[in-house]
Amino acid sequence: MNLKELATKLGLSPTTVSRALNGYPEVNEATRARVMAAAKRHDYRPNARAIRLATGRAMAVGHVIPIATRHEIVNPVFADFIAGAGEIYSRNDYDMVLSVVPDDQEGATYRALRAKGNVDGVIVHSPRMDDARIPLLHGIGLPFVVHGRASGCTLPYPWIDVNNRRAFQRATEFLLDLGHRRIALVNGLEFMDFAMRRRKGYADALSERGIEADPALMSSEEMTEGSGYRIGKRMLAQTNPPTAFLASSMISGMGLRRAAEERGLKLGRDISVIIHDDDLSYMKNGEDVPIFTATRSSVREAGRLAAQMLLDLIAAPGTEAPSRLLEADLIIGQSTGPAPP
Known part of the structure; x- marks a missing residue:
């Protein structure tokens, strides 16, 4: 027609x-x-x-991805977020502009997108503590939404985030209720805001039960299968090893499982593991029964919500910065059980 x-x-x-x-x-x-x-x-x-x-609009939204240190472009969590956001863009006749740049060119890329008028707004990924991108985007007048939060930032900014502190507090409490006292944290890089919040939830749960967090049971690395394996192998070789692990991603959890099985340990019987973010389109946590116990939040749904929030801001400039905090569910799988005697 x-x-x-x-x-x-x-x-x-x-x-x-x-x-x-x-x-x-x-x-x-x-x-x-x-x-x-x-x-x-x-x-x-x-x-x-x-x-x-x-x-006078570009009818496009930008995503700027630093490639050198964070490897988000190959992260299945990022892929699911983009898939959810893409649903909203296409429904509203918006295109997506994906810029993969060296880390030190991220700020310049935002300025170039604004100057050229290539996009009407951007979504900011993986916020750090007191993230410098927020005042930059305020200063150049480019609408944006942050996927996550940036503790220490004094400027108002729109964001959508999962309650990472509460998710890891609940997961740690669940392991404590199962009798575990030597609980290890396999966290992401702790200059990232989400990882700081997860550590706090873990530490708060231990403190409330009168248990002091042991530095030998806490790690902060990039969330890969290899790092999960190396951390698990090192911690399980301790004189007094952990009986349970709390991992910041399913990928790290897969490495932990490899380390445990290498020592002849069975998940859910000899060692317990809880992961985060298991609701992924192309990396399922089992079929009918979850393999891993997990703190679950839909990254795809977060992408949809963030995209709609940004399009609403583009359509109504000057609107007060919105925010949305999502809660994670605790899903019981086969990877947790009572602490071994």
Whole structure:
């Protein structure tokens, strides 16, 4: 169906229909809503170039990914987030601009995106403590939403995050209730805000039971299978090894399982492991019964929510910075059991 045919069905002029679809402010909201509903019903899509000309928008959202130290581009968690965000972009006729850059070029890339008008806004990934990107984006006037939080940042900023502190507190309490006292934390890099919050939840749960956190049972590394294996192998070789592990990702947990099995230990009987983020599209935590006990939050849903939050900010500049805190569920799998005698 073309524009003229749609206009005929609505009993409106092609000019009015075009202006309604392309966001011209002089079209009243009732007419715009009627036109949009008809376009959706008849699967009519306006010309993207015409929308850009009419609104002055790029109709694109940016994601800037530093490649050298964080390897997010190959992280299945990042992939699920992008998949969820992409659903919202396509539903709203937005494109996605993915910029993979050296770490020291991230700030310059945001400035270039703003100067060239390539995107209408960006989503910021993997926030650090007191993240410098937040004042930068405020300063250049580029709308943004942070996936996570940046403790120490005094400026208001829009964010969506999972309650990492509470998730790891609950997971640690669950292991304590099973009788474990030597509980190891296999955390992500602790200059990242989420990892700091997870450590706090773990430490708070131990403290409330009168247990002092043991530095020999706490690690902070990039969340890979290899690092999980090396950490697990090292800790299990201690004179007084842990009876349980709390891992910041399923990938780290897979490395821990390899280290445990190498020593002849069976998960759920001889050693317990809890992981985080097991709700991934292409890396399932078992089928009917979860392999790992896990603190679960849908990264894909977080992507959808963050994308919609950003599009709403783009459509209504000057809106107060929104925020949303998601809770994680504790899913019981086969990898946990009572502390061994």
